[in-house]
Amino acid sequence: MERSNWISLLIALTVIAIWEFSCWWFSVPDFILPAPSEILKTTVLKTSLLLPHAGVTALEIIMGIFLSLLVSVPLATVMFTCPSIERALSPFLVASQAVPVFALAPLLVIWLGYGLASKVLMAAIIIFFPITVSLLEGYKNCEREYMVFFDLMGAGFWKKLRLLYWPWALPYFFSGLKVGVTVATIGAVIGEWVGAQRGLGYLMIQANARLQVSLVFAAILWLSVMGLAMWVFVGFLEKRVIYWK
């Protein structure tokens, strides 16, 4: 293991040790702040409870990502093709990022119910902006010399889009996707907080109400691991797709 990895591990272990000690020393009630040992115990023992809820949340996130891609990829492409459309839509794009998502959540639950749909839409809305913008930037970042060269070869716009702009934009697209994947988790959980019957976010609320705070932390732990796994997966996908870097 590299030296920096050793240091990170050391820092993490130190923090956990201080946490564990403080809980014991100050006799903190476990429903105010559970000790790491409690959390670990719950995470392991309650796997059969956590797993199905984690599955639901994971499904919401993945579907949200696909839904977002379905809209953002064509949209970014259209905006690149037609600068007047880009100018017209830019303010809305920025607004979609500025609107606090948790304000939207209750409305979505009223319109779409307690089921999957509202969470999927929440996740999709939250990552819509980073993905659209990074793809658009990627398109625009194509170096002029290549564009001219394609003109010299007699390529029309669609050929340029398919053979030049799209591959050129892929690295930018993937950075946007990596950000999106970690943020989509937030959207799904907020959706669950506002109205759900299953999922890790829902579990967190119920557990908190029942004073099972170590279960809350266990759910958070599972969420972090899920986010991390998705980020790693996208990174892996990125290396396969962008093999030339």
Add this chain to the structure above:
Amino acid sequence: MLSVSGLTKRFEGLTVMEGFDLTVPRGGFTTLIGPSGCGKSTLFDVLTGVFPRDDGRMSWLGEAVPDLMSRAAYMQQKDLLLPWLSLIDNAMLPAKIAGADENDSQEKASALFSRLGLHDFENYIPRKVSGGMRQRCALVRTLMFEHELVLLDEPLSSLDAITRRSLQALLLLLQSEFNKTILMITHDIEEALLLSDELLVLTPIPMRVRERFVLEMPKLGRNSNPELLKIKEHVLEELEGDLNGTI
């Protein structure tokens, strides 16, 4: 032949060229050489139509053309190979965009790769091969254009002296084996004298042909030709004078 007359281009009040004339006989190899900043690259941009011109006419093989966009093959100082395509896919790009049959293009490109010594590297991506190999690939790509007219914009200036030597020999093939009509820009006088049938020395802005040398001696054995040595000295003096003049 390529015929250009009365080419005029102004940029924000600066006259880069005015009434510029140029002819390249069919199958000929004409080189332009001049001091930096004399507008050589602007000339190519205007010829191809990347920049609109203010005045002038062009014709190729007797037919009037608005510009050379999609009418000439192009090779530049930067290889502009797409990093995500293999060398052979890069080479086939002009043919693919023009809609040529893929199998035919593949065969043609493969043969050219062998001819230029790149046979073993067809499927490598540009990042994995040297600058010289990339430029050779660019040369193959130039040949994959269907056009007879070839524009070379300082094609070898990014390479080291030794690689440049080997590629110069290959540039000759364009004319001798593939019967292309070539217009080249370079700042390397030796290179110009080695390869061309005709050498045009340019003035600084506003650009004009200051002197024209017709080189009829055979291309083989040009390095040791004393007459060419004299021309080289002469041109160097002129260009140096231009340089001193602008300081």
Add this chain to the structure above:
Amino acid sequence: MKNSFKVFVSIILASFFLLTAFPVCAAQRITVMLDWFPNIDHLPIYVAQQEGFFGDEGLDVTILTPSSTTDAMKLAASGNVDIAVSYEPQVIIGASAGLNIRVVGRLVEHPLSVLLFLKGKGIKKPADLEGKTIGYTVPGMMDVLMEAFARINGIKSYVPINVGFSIVQSLVSGKVDAIMGPYKNYETVELEERGYKPGYFELSEWGIPDYDELVFISGERTAKERAEVLRGFTRAIDRAISRARKDPRKALEAYFSAVAEAPREMESKAFEITLPIYAHSQMCDTGKWQKFADFALRHGLIEKKVDVTTILGK
């Protein structure tokens, strides 16, 4: 690379079909939304489900848990759920505000809500709450009740805070000095279990009239269009309550098998307090309701007079 473009387009098309395969609207069943996370007060509902009483009435009941303390009534009023568990004061306040709800059944027929605090902090009578921070659990009901309580008992000012579901944490951490809305059969037991000493003011002893703590409500439209179904539901609840009285241990087991997360020891203790006050009949007492409605008008809980006969469907 050959056309990652094509790959992406196919993925997107596939996901589109995947999405349309998932139904977006709720299923066609009878949905019951609880007022709170599942607890011992809801035992009859779970017993009715586990023992098949709903099935006997031809009902397929889905029990839903709210995400916030105000979800249940809102969703019933808007018709998004068929039945919600609610509270008499909440119903009266809602009706006065123009919500079209109908009471269709009863669950717990006496108040459980108390004003909860921790002993040893100097609170012995309501007047001691002067100037303190007082939390409330259900906005729109408990904060309003708190205002009435304060007025009746001479508390001139206090700081109200919405604590939602977080009762024990808010009290123990000192975020609030007291909370209006916890139940005397639940949070008090919870606090004792963890070594704390809870104290409380019972509302009926301090000026609030008797009321049904937990009732079943429906939106007006649902009450009209699905009247038969709702009657079947309340019949099943009635059977379940009788069953719980006859064989408490079996009822408890049925509840725990349905609600695995429930803390056994604590809720078994709470059950002893709750069992006597599960509703003895599904019909509400009009006189008692009107008395509360009039009290509400007199003490400013509501602005418009409420005629309980409409709400009770008489």
